[in-house]
Amino acid sequence: MNFSEVFKLSSLLCKFSPDGKYLLRITVWSLCTKSVSYIKYPKACQQGITFTRDGRYLALAERRDCKDYVSILVCSDWQLLRHFDTDTQDLAGIEWAPNGCVLAAWDSCLEYKILLYSLDGRLLSAFCAYEWSLGIKSVAWSPSSQFLAVGSYDGKVRILNHVTWKMITEFGHPATINNPKIVVYKEAEKSPPLVLGRLTFPPPRAAAGPLSSTESEYEVASVPVSLQTLKPAADRANPRIGIGALAFSPDNCFLATRSDSVPTAVWIWDIQKLRLLAVLEQLSAVRCFQWDPRQARLAICTGGGKVYLWSPAGCVSVQVPGEGDFQVLSVCWHLSGDSLALLSKDHFCLCFLETEQGVGTAFGQRGDHT
């Protein structure tokens, strides 16, 4: 078994050092040759360790003497290839481009700075959109490595291109949508069918019950649409504003974003035309979304009992069948794009997507570790 694969897939395994509780160093164990290698001073930041897509190289963020460094290691023999310092105040995350040749490193939210390094450690470019306000919140590479999307606390996503590493466009997330070309899907509850044709007192449980037991459907809302916004507390840290989640579709055509000040909406942008394509407004805050690895299909979950799927053809909301409440907290696609795992706190559900028929589901229990 290739150790690097294991290392890559189990992201939590990397977070704590098997050497001790204090994350002083990362120990790399080779399962084949029983050799041990130590990597000192890893940084415990949000995304301090990242593998290239082909698993050849590992980039690790380190911090020593209040300076940030990045080490690039060859996964085949864990040799240190390059070690260089980054010009950041507090390195928050690093991520390889899918083509494995460029590494993006960004600073913490107190400073808007994203640096691009080549595989051999040279600084290719630095990008800074503005000063002093809260900076980068999320970063995503497009699968062709052509674009780098940077979501920041000012509610905008800036797209950089891989040729000049300069911004080609920025996407804003306003609370009202006026353009009639944009399709706005609003999730609405389907009113439950009345039994016996008359109202009973007390009112039927279905109406008062949790959302998970009622059906919902999408309605196309007519423009202009105003979305529900959340007013952030100005005096607290980590305010709920900015672009919290970004994801590119595998065919490079779409970008899905979530703005934390409008937490119930998912914004879908057309990258070919560089404009907003659709907005999905859910009834509760969006927790997680993920693109199908094979095609342009987005699965969204909001913590309720439903999973939502969007594709350019339309969108659908699917109730997860099962007894009791099944709160979908996150979704995970299978690599083939045929099935989808819906994860709740201590259960998971496998969804099979068939081309002609509907959706089949299978239940399972999650282990204690996740």
Next chain:
Amino acid sequence: MGDWMTVTDPGLSSESKYISQYTSETKMSPSSLYSQQVLCSSIPLSKNVHSFFSAFCTEENIEQSISYLDQELTTFGFPSLYEESKGKETKRELNIVAVLNCMNELLVLQRKNLLAQENVETQNLKLGSDMDHLQNCYAKLKEQLETSRREMIGLQERDRQLQCKNRNLHQLLKNEKDEVQKLQNIIASRATQYNHDMKRKEREYNKLKERLHQLVMNKKDKKIAMEVLNYVGRADGKRGSWRTGKTEARNEDEMYKILLNDYEYRQKQILMENAELKKVLQQMKKEMISLLSPQKQKPRERADDSTGTVISDIEEDAGELSRESTWDLSCETVREQLTNSIRKQWRILKSHVEKLDNQVSKVHLEGFNDEDVISRQDHEQETEKLELEIQQCKEMIKTQQQLLQQQLATACDDDTTSLLRDCYLLEEKERLKEEWSLFKEQKKNFEKERRSFTEAAIRLGLERKAFEEERASWLKQQFLNMTTFDHQNSENLKLFSAFSGSSDRDNPTVHSRPRQKKPHGAPSGSPVCTSKLTKSLPASPSTSDFCQTRSCVSEYSSISVLNTTPEESKPNQVGRECTNQKWSVASRPDSQEGCCSGCSSTHADAHIEKDDLP
């Protein structure tokens, strides 16, 4: 006047009143007098007047009144009322004619005065009303002036206030900007302070962590570690080593290879895109030119300025196109040329479209259909067609590029080298073909020459035969004529001498022939040679040999020529190709034999050159 009348004639008090009405101005106010006078004058005849008339003259004072009237009239310039007196003391008679005349005159005068009075009065009225009007106007204008002055003052006041506000706002803005700058500076300084503090705290924290870890680790015996179960060991049971110098270099190489591949791939993509776009631009340019050129034929002055430029552009662009097609490079100048020419064409097209628009609008205004104006529909159709064409061309370009890419991609190293080899072989093949054709030509020429030579040889042989016969007969005759007793020996000798002489004679001819042959080239030499041969009468076996060598006859033919008689000296037309004998210039029969036997195949050109050898 009035005073004087009252003094002299109290009886005329009434008339004084009357007169005073006319003339006095002192007793009454001018306006009332004036008005009274007007009244009186306007009323032609009334009772008062009558009474006045009767008041002036009564029966008692006729003479006095007459004299008075006379005085008055004379003073006024009228003729006297009295007749001309003959004597001083006689009483003057009243001249009635004069009286009537005076009366008439007075009436006329009265009328005139009345008219004049009327005129003056109307004028007076007019002037009075004008004056009123002007006074009103003046008053109004004064008011207006006042109000406008007040307005102006008001506006000035407002302007001043607004300017004040403006200045205030500017000031506020500046203040705000200063504040913003100040806050930014504060933030910057705080950020640096914070960073410094953070770093200090981090160092402290690291130190504490280290100490704590040390303390904790010292107490613990066992470390929490991972135990590797069921690992796949190496064949020799030893632990593998990871780091070696070799692997480092290898890693570097691999890394650079990956980077280079990525860069090359990207550059290829960009070049492809560039080429595509350039082609599209060129296509667009061509189409724009073609769009604009049909206008050339219409002799419209509106299009004249554009066509002039179009024609020149077309000429320029044709030249440019030919140049650009040969250069498929991305050099600066070519790019600039292309973009400039596209811009030019676009400007011309734009101006043309604008002109058409103007024409269309004019047509709509004037309301008649101008045949030179392209209707909007046609124009749109044309543009649609063009767009379709452009789309098709683009697609074609894309597919072609893809195919080309595939071609390039699928050809791996071996294939390319074999391809290249094939190319070289092709070249060689072509060269060979050329040489073959050349060779075939030459062969034909040789054949021709050979034929001519053989003909010449035949002729020569025949001539020789004839000559030999002649000689034989001549010798016979000689012999017969010369001596009877010596006749057998001398025959033989003579024969031999004749033969040797002939051979000797032949030698110089043999020698000369090459020399004669020298200046002529190979193909052209043949007819000349034959002529020379016919000239040289003493034919020897070597001459036939000479003829034959030109057409590549083998050695044994020449030998047979030597040994045989002239009759048999027909050239052996073996016609072997490509083999030419060495031209044996050595004239001795034995040597000739030897040389002929030892002939080798050489080139036609070499054969000619060998003639020069001694």
